[in-house]
Every structure is written in structure tokens, then in C-alpha cells.
Amino acid sequence: MVTPADAASPRIATPAAADRRYVLTLGCPDQLGIVARISSFLAEIGGWITEAAYHSDADSGWFFTRQAVRADSVAIGLDEVRTRFAEIAAQWGPHTDWQVTDTGEQKSVVLLVSKESHCLTDLLGRADRGELPATVSAVLGNHPDLRELTERFGVPFHHVPFTGPDGKSGARARRAAFDQVEAIVDGYRPDAVVLARFMQILPPELCEAWNGRAINIHHSFLPSFVGARPYHQAFARGVKLIGATCHYVTADLDDGPIIEQDVTRIDHTDTVPDMVRQGRDIETLVLARGLRWHLEDRVLVRGRKTVVFN
Structure with a gap:
């Protein structure tokens, strides 16, 4: 049997430096000022936004967004990005669901x-x-x-x-x-x-x-x-x-x-x-x-x- 450690690495498209992105996704109770706060945060860390999508669900009262920024525009490391954003996300309630991922990390x-x-x-x-x-x-x-x-x-x-x-x-x-x-x-x-x-x-x-x-x-x-x-x-x-x-x-x-x-x-x-x-x-x-x-x-x-x- 072939084990994970023995397996050869199949081909994968690896993003060039300019194409690498940090992707922020968020779901939280809808309220005033979410977009403004996220935009301010991304500007503070130097994030060059390449994609931004939003959805406000009137039936559930839930807000969703996905933001992508150029990784090479952000001066701090990914762990620090997550640490700083965690402090912001906490203000939107305990059920807030968010993550920041790196397209440069192989999936x-x-x-x-x-x-x-x-x-x-x-x-x-x-x-x-x-x-x-x-x-x-x-x-x-x-x-x-x-x-x-x-x-x-x-x-x-x-x-x-x-x-x-x-x-x-x-x-x-x-x-x-x-x-x-x-x-x-x-x-x-x-x-x-x-x-x-x-x-x-x-x-x-x-x-x-x-x-x-x-x-x-x-x-x-x-x-x-x-x-x-x-x-x-x-x-x-x-x-x-x-x-x-x-x-x-x-x-x-x-x-x-x-x-x-x-x-x-x-x-x-x-x-x-x-x-x-x-x-x-x-x-x-x-x-x-x-x-x-x-x-x-x-x-x-x-x-x-x-x-x-x-």
C-alpha cells in the first residue's frame, strides 16, 4: 500500500508572487459599519484589494463577505493578520465565523x-x-x-x-x-x-x-x-x-x-x-x-x- 509519505507530488499550479492572495471570509450578524471596519483594517495593513463581495440576508439577518488582497502588499505576516482581525471580529458577536487563508499554501x-x-x-x-x-x-x-x-x-x-x-x-x-x-x-x-x-x-x-x-x-x-x-x-x-x-x-x-x-x-x-x-x-x-x-x-x-x- 502506498502511504501519504511515499506519495509523489502531483502537478499543481502555484501562484506567482503577484498573484498570491490573502482571502478573508466572514459571516456575522448584520449590523451597521461592518464594511467600513473591514475596509479600514485592510487599509491599515496595506492590503491591496483585488476582489470584494458582500451579501446581506434579510431573512436571517446575517451578513457575508469575501475579500481578497495581494499578499505582497501586506507588510505583516499572516499570523499577525489573523491575530489583529480576531480582535475586530470579536465585536460582532460570539457566533461570528471568519477565516483568513493564503492562496500560496498548497491545498x-x-x-x-x-x-x-x-x-x-x-x-x-x-x-x-x-x-x-x-x-x-x-x-x-x-x-x-x-x-x-x-x-x-x-x-x-x-x-x-x-x-x-x-x-x-x-x-x-x-x-x-x-x-x-x-x-x-x-x-x-x-x-x-x-x-x-x-x-x-x-x-x-x-x-x-x-x-x-x-x-x-x-x-x-x-x-x-x-x-x-x-x-x-x-x-x-x-x-x-x-x-x-x-x-x-x-x-x-x-x-x-x-x-x-x-x-x-x-x-x-x-x-x-x-x-x-x-x-x-x-x-x-x-x-x-x-x-x-x-x-x-x-x-x-x-x-x-x-x-x-x-
């Missing part, structure tokens, strides 16, 4: 797969071309089918069977398998754990451990057709649109906060295989967009909803 992704290859192929290709702002550190499959494809890109593949020594599946075998999955994945300390058509339901404790990092692609325009065989469900209902949904994983099946969705039109002449083929195209695009926005800190979560500054 890591681990992909979980079964037998379907289209999402895996797309993400490996994007990472290999330097189009994904992270390293695909490893791929883990509950079947060995996608090992050759994965290793072709120089990425380590881990096979974790969900059957016991007797070849049978069951609660004990699944628990042992997920314990192994957790140990392998956590060994890479990933910023995102992507269920790229991983046809297993994560146990609640893993959903909690990977909260805000586990991302799933569901081959349906949620909340319609939750669970297995959504294209067959859609065909039986005679729908005219099919789609895909990229969302965060929670203990409630296919009910996590939605990051991205898209659809394509079909008609009565399309068979289930036609719908599956067209759906795969949407799945790859939706997953790639959602993962990129997550890695770029463009997704802010509040309860069951997201604000996506894309």
Missing part, C-alpha cells in the same frame, strides 16, 4: 470512488493540467477498478473492500472498512474529501469529522429524486429536465447545503441510457465548479444554505 484533495470513472477522469485531468487549485493527493476506492486510471496520473490509489474475510458485506464489515477509510484519508490532511460517485453512505461520525470538507456529486437536481437510481426515477416521472447537484455531505442523505447545480433538457424520445449519458456531462462540470469554489474559499455556509461568491 490537498482526496477522491473517493467506486466504479464510475467520469468524475474521477475529469478531476485528475484538471489537476494534471494545473487547472485545479489543489493537489489530488490520493484516490480511494471500494472497488479496484479505477486503480490503473488513477496511477496513470501518478496519484496513489488505495483499495478498501467493504466486505469481510468471508467475502460478505454487513454492518461489521462496513464499520471496519470505514475505519480504514478514515485513517487513510486523514493521513493526507485534505482540505476537501470528494465523493466522486462513491456509492457508499458515510456514517454520521465521518460526516461530523469531515463537516464542511466532504463534498458529494448527486446525479439529480436535488431535492428531487433523492437516493439511488435517480435517472430511472426521473424517466418514470416523464421529467423534461435532468440535472446534477454538488453539495456538502451531512448525516441526512442528499440533504446537505448545496454548492452548485445545473440542468439539461430532455424529451420523450430519451431513454434511461440517454439520460445517464447526458447526466454524466453535467455531473463532471457541476462537481468541478463546486470543488473549485470550495478550494478558493468562495462558499460560505449558514445552516442548510450557502452563499457562493463565484
Whole structure:
């Protein structure tokens, strides 16, 4: 088995000095003066703003923002930036959620797969071309089918069977398998754990451990057709649109906060295989967009909803 320490470093696009950014994201109770205070803080530290996005949610009374500044314009270190901003954020209440990240720090992704290859192929290709702002550190499959494809890109593949020594599946075998999955994945300390058509339901404790990092692609325009065989469900209902949904994983099946969705039109002449083929195209695009926005800190979560500054 290849371990995280043994793995070669796949290709990643590293930002040039002038392209490196510090990214500030914030969610807090909406109130007077938030934008002015953030702007003053960034000016005080010499921050050259390259992006600024805001959203005030009238229903929840919550304010969201994402700010990006040129890292080379800031005279102090990132730790001091965080320390100083923490003092400011404290005035907006104990539930304020914020972070400052550095695009110069390499991020890591681990992909979980079964037998379907289209999402895996797309993400490996994007990472290999330097189009994904992270390293695909490893791929883990509950079947060995996608090992050759994965290793072709120089990425380590881990096979974790969900059957016991007797070849049978069951609660004990699944628990042992997920314990192994957790140990392998956590060994890479990933910023995102992507269920790229991983046809297993994560146990609640893993959903909690990977909260805000586990991302799933569901081959349906949620909340319609939750669970297995959504294209067959859609065909039986005679729908005219099919789609895909990229969302965060929670203990409630296919009910996590939605990051991205898209659809394509079909008609009565399309068979289930036609719908599956067209759906795969949407799945790859939706997953790639959602993962990129997550890695770029463009997704802010509040309860069951997201604000996506894309």
C-alpha cells in the first residue's frame, strides 16, 4: 500500500508572487459599519484589494463577505493578520465565523470512488493540467477498478473492500472498512474529501469529522429524486429536465447545503441510457465548479444554505 509519505507530488499550479492572495471570509450578524471596519483594517495593513463581495440576508439577518488582497502588499505576516482581525471580529458577536487563508499554501484533495470513472477522469485531468487549485493527493476506492486510471496520473490509489474475510458485506464489515477509510484519508490532511460517485453512505461520525470538507456529486437536481437510481426515477416521472447537484455531505442523505447545480433538457424520445449519458456531462462540470469554489474559499455556509461568491 502506498502511504501519504511515499506519495509523489502531483502537478499543481502555484501562484506567482503577484498573484498570491490573502482571502478573508466572514459571516456575522448584520449590523451597521461592518464594511467600513473591514475596509479600514485592510487599509491599515496595506492590503491591496483585488476582489470584494458582500451579501446581506434579510431573512436571517446575517451578513457575508469575501475579500481578497495581494499578499505582497501586506507588510505583516499572516499570523499577525489573523491575530489583529480576531480582535475586530470579536465585536460582532460570539457566533461570528471568519477565516483568513493564503492562496500560496498548497491545498490537498482526496477522491473517493467506486466504479464510475467520469468524475474521477475529469478531476485528475484538471489537476494534471494545473487547472485545479489543489493537489489530488490520493484516490480511494471500494472497488479496484479505477486503480490503473488513477496511477496513470501518478496519484496513489488505495483499495478498501467493504466486505469481510468471508467475502460478505454487513454492518461489521462496513464499520471496519470505514475505519480504514478514515485513517487513510486523514493521513493526507485534505482540505476537501470528494465523493466522486462513491456509492457508499458515510456514517454520521465521518460526516461530523469531515463537516464542511466532504463534498458529494448527486446525479439529480436535488431535492428531487433523492437516493439511488435517480435517472430511472426521473424517466418514470416523464421529467423534461435532468440535472446534477454538488453539495456538502451531512448525516441526512442528499440533504446537505448545496454548492452548485445545473440542468439539461430532455424529451420523450430519451431513454434511461440517454439520460445517464447526458447526466454524466453535467455531473463532471457541476462537481468541478463546486470543488473549485470550495478550494478558493468562495462558499460560505449558514445552516442548510450557502452563499457562493463565484
